[in-house]
Amino acid sequence: MAKNAWPSADRRKNIGARVSRLDGPVKVTGVAKYAYDVKRENMLYAKILQSSIAVGTLTEVDTSAAEKMPGVVAIIVQKDGQGNLPKISYAGDMVATVAAETEEIAMEALKRIKVSYEAGVPQMDDKDPSKASGRDQKKDQGLDDDNLSADEKLKQVFAAADTVSEGYYGLPIITHCSLEPHGQVTEFREGELYVWPSTQNVSGYANGLTRSTGLSADQIHVDCQYMGGGFGSKFSTDKWGEVGAQLSKQTGRPVKLMLERDQELTTAGHRPSAFANVKVGVKADGAITAMEVHAWGSGGQRRFRIPPTPYVFTKIPHYRTLGQSILTNRGLTRAWRGPNHPQAALITMSALADAAAALGMDELAFFKKNVGLTDRAEVYAEEMDVAAKLIGYREKAHLRGDKTPGPIKRGLGMSIHTWGGKGHNSTCAVTINPDGSAVGRMGTQDLGTGTRTVIAIVLADTLGLNVDEVRVEMGSNALPTSRASGGSSTVGGVSTSMRDASTNALNTLLDKVAPELGVPAEKLEAWGGRIQEVGKPSNSLAWKDACGLLGAMAITEQGANPTSDGTNLTTGGVGGCNIADVSVDIETGIVTMNEYVSVQDVGLVMDEKTAESQLYGGAIMGITYALFEEGIYDPTTGAMLNKDMEFYRLAGMGDIGTIKVHLMRGPKYEDRGVVGIGEPAVLSQGAAISNAVANAIGVRVPELPLTPDRVLDALSKGGVA
Amino acid sequence: MSAMENDQAPWDMSRRGFLKGVGTGAVATGLMQGATDAEAASALRSGKPVGPGAVPITLNVNGTHRWLNAEPSVTLLDALRNRLDTTGCKKVCDRGTCGACTVMLDGDVVYSCSVLAIEAQGRKIVTAEGLGTPEAMSAVQESFVENDALQCGFCTPGFVVATTAFVRDHPNATLEEVREGMGGNLCRCGTYVGITKVAYDLAKKGDA
Numbered sequence: 001m002a003k004n005a006w007p008s009a010d011r012r013k014n015i016g017a018r019v020s021r022l023d024g025p026v027k028v029t030g031v032a033k034y035a036y037d038v039k040r041e042n043m044l045y046a047k048i049l050q051s052s053i054a055v056g057t058l059t060e061v062d063t064s065a066a067e068k069m070p071g072v073v074a075i076i077v078q079k080d081g082q083g084n085l086p087k088i089s090y091a092g093d094m095v096a097t098v099a100a101e102t103e104e105i106a107m108e109a110l111k112r113i114k115v116s117y118e119a120g121v122p123q124m125d126d127k128d129p130s131k132a133s134g135r136d137q138k139k140d141q142g143l144d145d146d147n148l149s150a151d152e153k154l155k156q157v158f159a160a161a162d163t164v165s166e167g168y169y170g171l172p173i174i175t176h177c178s179l180e181p182h183g184q185v186t187e188f189r190e191g192e193l194y195v196w197p198s199t200q201n202v203s204g205y206a207n208g209l210t211r212s213t214g215l216s217a218d219q220i221h222v223d224c225q226y227m228g229g230g231f232g233s234k235f236s237t238d239k240w241g242e243v244g245a246q247l248s249k250q251t252g253r254p255v256k257l258m259l260e261r262d263q264e265l266t267t268a269g270h271r272p273s274a275f276a277n278v279k280v281g282v283k284a285d286g287a288i289t290a291m292e293v294h295a296w297g298s299g300g301q302r303r304f305r306i307p308p309t310p311y312v313f314t315k316i317p318h319y320r321t322l323g324q325s326i327l328t329n330r331g332l333t334r335a336w337r338g339p340n341h342p343q344a345a346l347i348t349m350s351a352l353a354d355a356a357a358a359l360g361m362d363e364l365a366f367f368k369k370n371v372g373l374t375d376r377a378e379v380y381a382e383e384m385d386v387a388a389k390l391i392g393y394r395e396k397a398h399l400r401g402d403k404t405p406g407p408i409k410r411g412l413g414m415s416i417h418t419w420g421g422k423g424h425n426s427t428c429a430v431t432i433n434p435d436g437s438a439v440g441r442m443g444t445q446d447l448g449t450g451t452r453t454v455i456a457i458v459l460a461d462t463l464g465l466n467v468d469e470v471r472v473e474m475g476s477n478a479l480p481t482s483r484a485s486g487g488s489s490t491v492g493g494v495s496t497s498m499r500d501a502s503t504n505a506l507n508t509l510l511d512k513v514a515p516e517l518g519v520p521a522e523k524l525e526a527w528g529g530r531i532q533e534v535g536k537p538s539n540s541l542a543w544k545d546a547c548g549l550l551g552a553m554a555i556t557e558q559g560a561n562p563t564s565d566g567t568n569l570t571t572g573g574v575g576g577c578n579i580a581d582v583s584v585d586i587e588t589g590i591v592t593m594n595e596y597v598s599v600q601d602v603g604l605v606m607d608e609k610t611a612e613s614q615l616y617g618g619a620i621m622g623i624t625y626a627l628f629e630e631g632i633y634d635p636t637t638g639a640m641l642n643k644d645m646e647f648y649r650l651a652g653m654g655d656i657g658t659i660k661v662h663l664m665r666g667p668k669y670e671d672r673g674v675v676g677i678g679e680p681a682v683l684s685q686g687a688a689i690s691n692a693v694a695n696a697i698g699v700r701v702p703e704l705p706l707t708p709d710r711v712l713d714a715l716s717k718g719g720v721a
Numbered sequence: 722m723s724a725m726e727n728d729q730a731p732w733d734m735s736r737r738g739f740l741k742g743v744g745t746g747a748v749a750t751g752l753m754q755g756a757t758d759a760e761a762a763s764a765l766r767s768g769k770p771v772g773p774g775a776v777p778i779t780l781n782v783n784g785t786h787r788w789l790n791a792e793p794s795v796t797l798l799d800a801l802r803n804r805l806d807t808t809g810c811k812k813v814c815d816r817g818t819c820g821a822c823t824v825m826l827d828g829d830v831v832y833s834c835s836v837l838a839i840e841a842q843g844r845k846i847v848t849a850e851g852l853g854t855p856e857a858m859s860a861v862q863e864s865f866v867e868n869d870a871l872q873c874g875f876c877t878p879g880f881v882v883a884t885t886a887f888v889r890d891h892p893n894a895t896l897e898e899v900r901e902g903m904g905g906n907l908c909r910c911g912t913y914v915g916i917t918k919v920a921y922d923l924a925k926k927g928d929a
């Protein structure tokens with residue numbers, strides 16, 4: 001009888017191995033169909049008209065000229081809940097949508113819609129905390145005192161410190177910039193709706209359309225086999241989902257509505273900015289005693305939540321954090337990979353590195369000295385050693401300010417981070433057929449993380465088969481429900497439900513096989529393509545022969561996370577350590593990545609190859625936000641000025657230097673079960689690279705991205721220049 | 722789906738009208754066997770103004786002649802994707818920055834968003850679909866899978882085409898040359914490490 005636990009190391013054939021992703025071949029040959037590629041018979045193309053003003057009201061939307069254009073089939077003007085023209089809260093808000101015979105006609109028609117506005121004055125400033133509104137967010141630790149107020153106590157603990165360092169740090173609003181834009185194809189057939197969306201939420205997507213369509217969720221059929229990136233921005237159906245469905249209903253034709261690139265950048269997701277004044281109190285030996293963080297920032301029209309500071313070093317004896325939210329007229333923020341953690345890492349780890357520099361102490365030694373102030377001291381200490389070794393810390397490290405002559409200064413910087421990543425709720429069904437074929441079915445999605453492959457790995461290892469001997473069906477809401485992919489919760493959720501279902505299915509099979517092999521089912525295992533007696537592999541049946549005993553009846557069993565028997569196969573809470581090695585040209589201000597090391601604890605690794613890809617990809621995405629990414633908005637009009645990929649820059653192949661990744665393995669880590677890796681991969685880069693630049697040039701560049709102008713500006717105020 | 726289904730230009734010559742005009746049954750399948758590349762090219766070179774309405778266009782895509790009817794302003798990318806359902810090439814930036822739309826034109830790597838469909842007549846267009854199939858991948862495609870040089874895969878077909886041309890043109894390229902030469906394509910998921918390895922290894926082997 002198979003146990004509902006992860007197999008022991010000697011019974012993991014595919015789990016933890018280097019398995020190539022199963023959808024690789026269809027992706028590299030261009031035949032994988034994304035929502036963006038779906039083409040239906042008689043399909044219309046829809047395009048969105050966005051508001052050019054950032055705040056105000058629409059007074060009139062005149063679509064008459066556009067309607068007259070041959071090829072224009074339908075136009076929908078946005079309305080608010082009361083049926084009035086909507087209020088505008090950012091430049092890029094949806095105004096109207098045209099469905100036409102071709103993309104070109106739809107685009108042309110947009111130009112013929114006349115929009116009248118009453119424009120207000122946008123509030124774009126997210127750097128001035130006096131613009132904050134709403135309740136302050138405050139948290140104190142270790143400031144209780146019988147004789148002193150918390151304010152007095154805070155003063156006292158800083159007064160008792162040997163050194164107090166102060167700094168200002170910040171990072172701007174950035175966007176998700178998924179290469180496949182948001183959107184979907186919709187089609188009504190016999191009163192039911194078929195949708196091909198680009199989504200991180202296959203099972204839950206239909207719920208967003210029930211109200212506007214009047215259909216029940218089971219009359220809405222969602223299919224998303226491949227999707228071109230989401231990073232936290234593709235959970236909901238969005239206004240364009242509703243409008244697309246409405247256009248399909250109205251016209252009786254399939255409608256494709258995908259955002260244009262500029263719309264993707266202005267509208268489809270932002271990461272909130274964060275700025276902070278930070279004070280750190282340390283003892284002469286490097287022990288951190290106190291920290292004070294005053295942070296503010298903007299999530300557009302959504303409330304800014306203070307990043308979790310002090311980050312990772314949550315056991316700093318005395319601290320106060322104060323957070324203030326500034327509303328600005330920017331597009332809505334959406335979860336961006338590891339929400340609020342990159343901000344928290346930058347604010348905390350920069351301030352700590354500056355404290356180490358103020359003491360004249362080596363950064364790594366300082367972080368190690370204080371590792372007891374984290375929740376995972378042993379893990380971080382071990383990871384710091386691994387990372388230091390990989391980057392050659394001992395040979396390369398120097399105190400702040402590279403003293404070598406010449407304009408090129410080199411430096412190292414580090415950061416540590418944490419994330420949860422416990423598996424989400426997931427259900428799944430596994431069928432074993434009499435012909436030996438096996439299929440796992442689950443309404444989950446693969447964002448490019450390798451989910452499809454992980455599911456197959458678990459199914460194969462449970463049944464003792466090879467990955468290519470099992471089949472996975474996913475990406476449809478007709479399949480057993482699985483939660484949205486967010487917060488690195490997918491791998492733990494889907495691998496647990498799949499292990500549960502496939503174990504249940506296998507046990508049913510073992511019951512049938514037991515009499516044939518003359519031993520109780522408890523004594524049987526699936527291994528190497530056979531069902532065999534544990535410890536006596538000669539008493540066995542080939543997998544196909546064993547399944548043949550099923551006669552005409554296939555086995556289908558369910559599984560879930562949480563599991564029915566309460567076994568826990570996934571856990572949360574991981575730590576990682578990153579170190580960056582950069583060169584800075586102090587004449588041009590250009591920062592060059594030499595090397596980047598990412599060391600990560602992820603529990604039981606399911607697929608080493610795709611897990612490493614998450615670390616590589618996270619490092620690159622992090623390098624991108626550290627060096628290049630920034631939404632730039634006109635302070636007067638509120639318009640986003642760099643809403644294209646030329647000026648909203650992503651790192652290219654030549655911008656990233658050499659990247660080394662390392663997954664912590666071995667029983668100590670693996671016995672914890674499965675933990676997600678998507679977010680942990682991308683949390684530390686801003687902090688580590690900013691610290692490396694400070695180490696190189698001897699002065700902090702306070703804000704990301706670390707562009708030449710910012711570097712030169714910082715150098716004009718001090719440093720090695 | 723055939724190329725015929727969605728390429729009406731409703732305010733101009735109707736598709737039906739055009740079909741009558743050319744009078745061949747072959748077009749109904751989306752393949753035009755009558756016209757050759759040379760004929761198409763010479764029609765373009767004739768210097769007669771074309772457009773602004775839809776014009777007949779013949780494209781040689783992955784070794785097959787495809788016919789469509791589109792305005793002269795339609796890009797090769799839009800023609801491939803929307804008219805011919807060749808969707809390996811993706812539209813991401815639509816202005817020559819990202820490389821997601823990369824195809825080969827007579828072996829040269831181009832951004833298909835920056836080439837007009839009418840200009841591509843008479844030239845051999847190769848997309849990722851034309852380099853291999855899931856069952857019979859090219860060496861570059863196989864190496865992409867082996868090195869996990871893809872995640873979401875949206876940038877991948879463009880990268881595959883760019884890499885194929887790069888390793889063909891740069892035997893024994895150094896890492897520096899790879900990083901520089903492949904800088905015309907962007908990936909959001911961060912798959913450059915794998916792609917660098919693909920290009921470097923295959924350029925060394927010289928067997929793309």
Ligand code: FES
Binds near residue numbers: 812813816832
């Ligand atoms: S879509 Fe052509 S280069 Fe970006």
Ligand code: FES
Binds near residue numbers: 179448
């Ligand atoms: S693999 Fe997702 S954009 Fe490159």
